[in-house]
Amino acid sequence: MNKFLLPLLFLLLFILEGVFVEFMPSKYSDSMKLVPHFLLVAILLLSIFGSKKHGIIYGLVFGLLFDIVYTEVIGIYLFIYPLASYLASKMMRVLHANIVIASITTLLGVAFVEVGVYELNRIIHITDLTFIDFIQIRFIPTILLNLAFIIIVVYPLKRLFEKISEELGSD
Amino acid sequence: MPQFFLNKRLIVLLVSIIILVALIGFSLRDRTELTWPEKFVKDTVGWVQFLVSKPAHSVAGLFQNLEDLQNTYHENKELKTRVEQIVNLEKQVQLLDKDNKELRVILDKKETLRDFKPLQATVIGRNPDLWQEMMIIDKGKTNGIKKNMAVIGSNGSLLGKIKYVNQFSSTVQLLSSADPKNQVSAIIQGDKNVFGLVDGYDKEKRLLVKRIPSDAIIKKGQLVITSGLGEVFPQGLLIGKVEEVQSDQYGLTQTAYVKPGADFYDIENVMVVKGTMMQQQAAANLELKGGGQ
Numbered sequence: 001m002n003k004f005l006l007p008l009l010f011l012l013l014f015i016l017e018g019v020f021v022e023f024m025p026s027k028y029s030d031s032m033k034l035v036p037h038f039l040l041v042a043i044l045l046l047s048i049f050g051s052k053k054h055g056i057i058y059g060l061v062f063g064l065l066f067d068i069v070y071t072e073v074i075g076i077y078l079f080i081y082p083l084a085s086y087l088a089s090k091m092m093r094v095l096h097a098n099i100v101i102a103s104i105t106t107l108l109g110v111a112f113v114e115v116g117v118y119e120l121n122r123i124i125h126i127t128d129l130t131f132i133d134f135i136q137i138r139f140i141p142t143i144l145l146n147l148a149f150i151i152i153v154v155y156p157l158k159r160l161f162e163k164i165s166e167e168l169g170s171d
Numbered sequence: 172m173p174q175f176f177l178n179k180r181l182i183v184l185l186v187s188i189i190i191l192v193a194l195i196g197f198s199l200r201d202r203t204e205l206t207w208p209e210k211f212v213k214d215t216v217g218w219v220q221f222l223v224s225k226p227a228h229s230v231a232g233l234f235q236n237l238e239d240l241q242n243t244y245h246e247n248k249e250l251k252t253r254v255e256q257i258v259n260l261e262k263q264v265q266l267l268d269k270d271n272k273e274l275r276v277i278l279d280k281k282e283t284l285r286d287f288k289p290l291q292a293t294v295i296g297r298n299p300d301l302w303q304e305m306m307i308i309d310k311g312k313t314n315g316i317k318k319n320m321a322v323i324g325s326n327g328s329l330l331g332k333i334k335y336v337n338q339f340s341s342t343v344q345l346l347s348s349a350d351p352k353n354q355v356s357a358i359i360q361g362d363k364n365v366f367g368l369v370d371g372y373d374k375e376k377r378l379l380v381k382r383i384p385s386d387a388i389i390k391k392g393q394l395v396i397t398s399g400l401g402e403v404f405p406q407g408l409l410i411g412k413v414e415e416v417q418s419d420q421y422g423l424t425q426t427a428y429v430k431p432g433a434d435f436y437d438i439e440n441v442m443v444v445k446g447t448m449m450q451q452q453a454a455a456n457l458e459l460k461g462g463g464q
Contacts, residue, residue: 011219012223015216015219015220015223015296016223017299018220018295018296018297018298018299018307019220019223019224019227019296020299021297021298021299021301022224022227022294022296022297022306022437022438022439023227023231023437024436024437031374033301035299035300035301036299065212065216066300067198068209068212068213069212069213069216069296069307070296070298070299070300070305071298071300071302071303071305072198072205072209072303072305072334072335072342073195073198073199073303074194074195074197074198074209075190075191075192075193075194075195075198076191076195077300078191078194079187079188079190079191117300117302120195121302124195124199125351126302126303126349126350127302127349128349133374137374138301
C-alpha cells in the first residue's frame with residue numbers, strides 16, 4: 001500500500017469539511033448548525049482499527065492544521081483531537097473491537113470533542129451560547145450528521161486501516 | 172507525593188494543558204498579523220483548497236441551476252410587477268446623478284466616501300467548526316488586499332471584513348460572527364441620518380445595530396448602510412433593513428434589529444472593496460507627516 005495514501009485521505013477529509021459547510025443550505029443554517037467532523041471520525045477510526053500511536057500523531061498534526069487554517073486560535077483542536085483518539089483507543093481496549101461498538105465509540109468521541117470545544121470557547125469568550133441552546137442548535141444536528149457519516153464510512157475505513165496497520169506492523 | 176510525579180500520563184496531560192493555555196493566549200492577543208509559519212501553512216493549504224473547491228463549485232452550481240428552474244414561474248411573476256417601478260426609479264436616478272455631477276463640478280469636489288474599487292474573489296473554504304464565522308478567499312496580499320477591507324456579496328450587500336491577509340489567500344470575518352471586536356460603523360437612512368454600530372447577530376438571523384441615540388426616531392423598513400467613517404470601508408454599502416427597534420435597559424441608547432441584505436450561507440463569489448478616498452487621504456496624511464519631520 002502506498003505510503004502517501006493515509007495523509008492524502010486525511011487531507012482530503014480536512015478540506016472536504018471546509019467545502020461542506022460552504023454549501024450548506026441557508027434556510028436552516030441559523031436555527032440548526034450541522035458541524036461536519038469527518039476528519040475526527042477518520043482519526044478515531046484509525047486509532048481504533050489501526051494503531052493508537054498513529055491515531056494520536058494524526059490527531060496532533062491535523063488538529064494543528066485545523067487550528068491554523070480554520071479557527072485561527074491555536075491550541076484547541078491541537079489538544080482535543082489527540083485526547084479524543086487516546087480516550088477512544090483506551091475504551092476499545094476494554095471493549096470488543098466490533099464494528100457497532102467502534103461506531104458508538106467514535107460517535108462518543110465526536111460528542112466529547114463538540115462539548116469540549118464548546119466549553120473551551122465559552123472560557124475564552126468566542127461564544128456566549130447557553131448550554132441548552134448549544135444542545136438544541138448545534139449538538140443534536142451535529143451528532144445526527146456525523147452518525148450518518150460514520151455509518152457510511154465505518155466499513156471501508158475499517159478494512160483500509162486494518163490493512164495499513166498490518167503492513168506497518170510487518171515493516 | 173513521589174507517586175504523583177511518577178505518573179507519566181498525568182505529567183503529559185499537565186504539560187499539554189500548560190501548552191494549550193499558552194498557545195491560546197498567544198493566538199488571542201490583539202495581533203494585527205499572523206506569524207509567518209501560519210501564513211505559510213494557510214497559503215499551502217489554500218492552494219489545495221482552491222483545487223478541490225473548483226469542481227465542488229461547479230457541481231453545486233448544477234444543483235443550484237435545477238433549483239432556480241423550479242422557481243422560475245413565481246419569480247417571473249414577481250419581477251414583472253417590479254419592472255415598472257424600476258423604470259420610474261431609473262429616470263429619477265439619472266436625473267439625480269446628472270445633478271450630482273454638475274453640483275460636484277461647481278463645488279470642485281471630486282472624490283466622495285462612496286467611491287470604491289471592487290476586486291472579485293472566490294470562496295475556497297469556510298471554518299467548519301462554525302463557532303467563528305470565517306471564510307477563506309483566494310486573493311491575498313499579491314492582489315492588493317489589506318486588513319479591514321470591506322467584503323460584499325454578489326448582490327452588493329456587506330458580508331464582512333478582511334481579518335487576516337496572507338500572500339495568496341485571506342480570511343474574511345462575517346458580520347454574523349460573535350466577535351466583540353467585529354464592529355462596523357453604520358448609518359440608518361431616513362429624513363435625518365442616524366449613526367450606530369453593527370455589533371452582534373441574534374438567533375433570529377438579525378444583526379444588532381447598537382448605540383443609536385435615544386431621541387432618534389427609527390421606523391421599520393429603513394435602510395442601514397455603511398457610514399464610511401471608520402477604517403477603510405467605503406460609504407453606502409447596504410447592510411440591511413430595520414425590522415424592530417428597542418431601547419436598551421437604561422433607556423440611554425436604542426438597539427435596532429436589522430435584517431441583513433446578504434445571505435451569510437452558501438456564498439461562492441465575493442467582492443473585496445476599498446474606498447478610494449480613504450486611501451488618498453491616508454497617503455496625503457503620510458506625506459504631511461513626512462514633510463513635518
